[in-house]
Amino acid sequence: MDFRGSHILSIDQFDRSDIEKLFSVADKLEPYASKEKITRVLEGAILGNMFFEPSTRTRISFGASFNLLGGNVREITEVGSSSLAKGESLADTAQVLSGYSDIIVMRHPENDSVQRFAEASRVPVINAGDGSNEHPSQALLDLYTIQKELSQNGKSIDGLRIALVGDLKYGRAVHSLCKILSLHDNVTMNLISPKELRIPSEIAELLASRGLNIKETENLEDGISEVDIIYVTRVQEERFKDKNDANKYRGLLSLNQSIYTANCEPNTVIMHPLPRDSRSDANELDSDLYENPNLAIFRQADNGVVIRMAIFALVLDIEEKIEETSRPVNWKVGLKD
Numbered sequence: 001m002d003f004r005g006s007h008i009l010s011i012d013q014f015d016r017s018d019i020e021k022l023f024s025v026a027d028k029l030e031p032y033a034s035k036e037k038i039t040r041v042l043e044g045a046i047l048g049n050m051f052f053e054p055s056t057r058t059r060i061s062f063g064a065s066f067n068l069l070g071g072n073v074r075e076i077t078e079v080g081s082s083s084l085a086k087g088e089s090l091a092d093t094a095q096v097l098s099g100y101s102d103i104i105v106m107r108h109p110e111n112d113s114v115q116r117f118a119e120a121s122r123v124p125v126i127n128a129g130d131g132s133n134e135h136p137s138q139a140l141l142d143l144y145t146i147q148k149e150l151s152q153n154g155k156s157i158d159g160l161r162i163a164l165v166g167d168l169k170y171g172r173a174v175h176s177l178c179k180i181l182s183l184h185d186n187v188t189m190n191l192i193s194p195k196e197l198r199i200p201s202e203i204a205e206l207l208a209s210r211g212l213n214i215k216e217t218e219n220l221e222d223g224i225s226e227v228d229i230i231y232v233t234r235v236q237e238e239r240f241k242d243k244n245d246a247n248k249y250r251g252l253l254s255l256n257q258s259i260y261t262a263n264c265e266p267n268t269v270i271m272h273p274l275p276r277d278s279r280s281d282a283n284e285l286d287s288d289l290y291e292n293p294n295l296a297i298f299r300q301a302d303n304g305v306v307i308r309m310a311i312f313a314l315v316l317d318i319e320e321k322i323e324e325t326s327r328p329v330n331w332k333v334g335l336k337d
């Protein structure tokens with residue numbers, strides 16, 4: 001795809017060469033993300049960071065990524081603080097906000113809302129999650145993490161064996177991740193969820209049509225026994241009409257160190273898009289996994305910055321200009337020993 005000036009709305013826009021390109025830009029941006037070098041390439045540019053649903057990692061990492069490239073960030077963090085609460089249409093909001101911004105990142109609770117917003121926008125729009133539909137930047141950072149973690153064990157994504165655990169029906173991160181994994185060869189996917197929270201049929205059909213080896217089960221121990229990656233997700237309670245229904249599934253598929261030791265191959269990597277539900281009745285990933293070096297959840301979250309920097313660099317077409325404004329960092333802040 002031609003990234004320049006494009007909206008990034010769905011992982012369907014990407015083929016394998018696009019992913020390789022994005023990852024190679026991300027690798028180049030690593031010294032800027034880790035603050036060994038500074039660039040001001042986006043000086044004067046404004047990101048409209050529009051979040052009409054709760055977010056911690058996605059909002060802050062998109063904002064931090066734009067700042068690290070030298071740009072400024074303007075934010076909306078809830079529907080109540082924007083004119084959508086006064087009945088303004090998404091299209092009008094898009095017309096107005098795209099006059100104030102050079103690029104917009106948007107999260108919204110309705111499926112396809114970001115697509116509708118983008119149609120009326122005069123600047124590129126990046127989907128940061130639309131309802132239960134898609135979360136493309138999360139899939140990109142997840143895949144980048146999978147690649148990095150596997151390469152340490154001498155493996156690649158072709159031939160990957162992965163278990164996806166939890167709310168596969170409403171989890172947009174899972175939906176986008178399934179699609180991006182389906183571009184790879186010889187992938188085995190164990191889909192572990194309660195029957196009612198199975199992956200939507202259109203995604204299951206896509207996976208089957210692309211030749212993935214799929215197994216669906218409700219049994220955690222069975223599904224995690226021969227995989228390279230376990231990807232755990234939260235019950236998306238905000239998508240249930242009746243919250244009591246969501247409560248039925250909380251805690252059904254919790255992973256702890258003893259289940260891991262008894263069932264998993266050595267070096268099975270544990271991932272989660274976060275937030276993990278750590279309430280005692282959920283305990284999706286037990287705190288006793290904290291000592292497990294294969295718990296990659298915070299490395300995964302960290303990778304969000306460099307991947308989102310790479311998305312901005314390609315969409316705003318400044319990738320080649322970064323070095324021109326590059327200089328060393330002359331400060332270092334950390335905790336004292």
Ligand code: NCD
Binds near residue numbers: 057058171173234
């Ligand atoms: C995910 C999301 O918002 O879809 N979180 C994230 O962006 N890292 C997953 C979730 O909320 O469960």
